[in-house]
Amino acid sequence: MVRSERMQTVAGLAKDHEDRAAQALAELRRQYEGSELRLEELQKFQGEYQQRMETLGREGMSIQQLNQHRRFNERLGGAVAQQRRVVEEMKRRIEQQMRSWSEASAKRHALDETVSRL
Numbered sequence: 001m002v003r004s005e006r007m008q009t010v011a012g013l014a015k016d017h018e019d020r021a022a023q024a025l026a027e028l029r030r031q032y033e034g035s036e037l038r039l040e041e042l043q044k045f046q047g048e049y050q051q052r053m054e055t056l057g058r059e060g061m062s063i064q065q066l067n068q069h070r071r072f073n074e075r076l077g078g079a080v081a082q083q084r085r086v087v088e089e090m091k092r093r094i095e096q097q098m099r100s101w102s103e104a105s106a107k108r109h110a111l112d113e114t115v116s117r118l
Contacts, residue, residue, distance in 0.1 A: 004118040011111040018108045021101035028097050032090040039083040046076050 001009075053069045061069075 004115065007111065007115045007118060011108065011115045014104070014108040014111045018101065018104040021097065021104045025094070025097045025101050028090065028094050032087070032094055035083065035086045035090050039080070039087050042076070042080045042083055046073075046080055049073060049076060 050073065053073065056069070057066070
């Protein structure tokens with residue numbers, strides 16, 4: 001195998017690597033959008049629940065009902081906090097994958113340039 005053929009093979013492998021990195025990045029972005037939507041839904045539900053709790057509080061409720069609502073609201077707050085952490089982790093993973101894709105792309109372009117000079 002002559003040098004130009006070997007370099008074309010290497011350039012093809014680099015393109016495959018870049019394509020896989022781009023696909024992984026696209027998948028992470030889809031997951032991020034889903035996790036962000038889930039966070040928005042949780043926050044909206046939490047706001048609605050708090051309004052409902054305030055309305056019920058004005059109308060009067062037993063201590064037991066108040067405690068149940070308070071416990072549920074605390075769990076809901078925990079779910080919101082957990083989902084925020086998921087969103088932040090997804091952002092971090094996207095940034096990391098963007099760097100991987102960028103490196104793979106730069107390597108592929110450099111190999112393509114080398115192959116075109118042979």
